[in-house]
Amino acid sequence: MWKTFLIGAVLAGGLPLLTGCATKDFVRKTTEARMVPAEQRLEAMERGLQVADEATRSANDAITQNKAAIAETKTAIAENKEAIAETRTRADKAMGRADEVDTRLTRLWTTRNERNQVDTMNVHFGFDRTDLDDKAQTALANLVKELKENPRLGVELQGYADPVGPGPYNVQLSNRRVEAVRRYLVGQGIELPRIHSIGLGPIVGGGTNADKRRVTLRVMTDKD
Numbered sequence: 001m002w003k004t005f006l007i008g009a010v011l012a013g014g015l016p017l018l019t020g021c022a023t024k025d026f027v028r029k030t031t032e033a034r035m036v037p038a039e040q041r042l043e044a045m046e047r048g049l050q051v052a053d054e055a056t057r058s059a060n061d062a063i064t065q066n067k068a069a070i071a072e073t074k075t076a077i078a079e080n081k082e083a084i085a086e087t088r089t090r091a092d093k094a095m096g097r098a099d100e101v102d103t104r105l106t107r108l109w110t111t112r113n114e115r116n117q118v119d120t121m122n123v124h125f126g127f128d129r130t131d132l133d134d135k136a137q138t139a140l141a142n143l144v145k146e147l148k149e150n151p152r153l154g155v156e157l158q159g160y161a162d163p164v165g166p167g168p169y170n171v172q173l174s175n176r177r178v179e180a181v182r183r184y185l186v187g188q189g190i191e192l193p194r195i196h197s198i199g200l201g202p203i204v205g206g207g208t209n210a211d212k213r214r215v216t217l218r219v220m221t222d223k224d
Contacts, residue, residue, distance in 0.1 A: 118153070119146075119219035123181055127162075127213065130176040132184060140181065143217065144188040155190075156218040157181050157197035162209035167202060175199030181215045 121143065123136040132140070147153050159178035161170035178197045186192055203212040 116221050117218050118221050121217045121219075123215045123217065124210065125177055125213045125215075127164075127209075128173065129213075130173070130180045132180055137184070140184055141188070143219070144185060144190060146219070147185075147190050147194065150221075152221050154194040154196065154220045155185070156220055157195065158216045158218070159197070159199040160212055160214055160216070161202045162212040163202040163204050164209065171199060171201035173199075174201050177213075177215050181217070 121139060123132070123139060125131075125136075126133075143155070147155065157178045159174035159176075159181075161173045161177075163170070176199075178199050182195055182197050185195055
């Protein structure tokens with residue numbers, strides 16, 4: 001009988017222990033079962049955040065590149081506007097020079113019968129040169145003396161070039177040679193209204209190229 005009682009007591013005392021162990025395992029398993037999905041969700045959220053961060057950085061890089069491209073385009077537009085304005089200015093100047101040449105030609109043509117030619121001389125230049133050498137300055141000094149002694153005299157300057165090179169350049173070259181002679185005469189005291197000048201460009205035809213690189217000075221006087 002005592003043995004039966006003791007066995008019953010042991011069994012009765014051990015049941016809470018067994019029940020306690022079972023409860024802990026259940027709690028642990030239940031907690032783990034709940035934590036694993038939560039951890040997985042957190043990991044998924046972290047990966048999503050990383051993807052979002054990468055997308056944001058890519059978008060920011062694209063925005064920066066677009067801003068740089070826009071800035072470069074604005075700069076190119078500004079440069080093109082400046083180039084167009086400069087080209088228009090050069091064109092306007094060229095048109096002005098052309099109008100000036102036309103005016104000089106018209107003046108020379110309309111006054112051709114109002115004056116008498118009393119003398120002619122040529123001043124020669126080197127190839128592609130517009131400076132006056134000693135020989136040219138000596139000849140012009142004699143002309144200056146003659147002009148100062150006779151106020152009724154005037155001078156017409158006609159500039160030429162050889163046909164070597166582009167035509168428009170040679171026209172400019174002939175004008176620069178005329179301008180060199182005109183500046184010399186004015187610098188020596190000859191009044192500007194007494195000087196009529198024009199560049200006629202290249203001479204095509206007979207004669208050597210050296211003879212064509214010249215300014216022809218026609219000394220004129222008013223008709224009585």
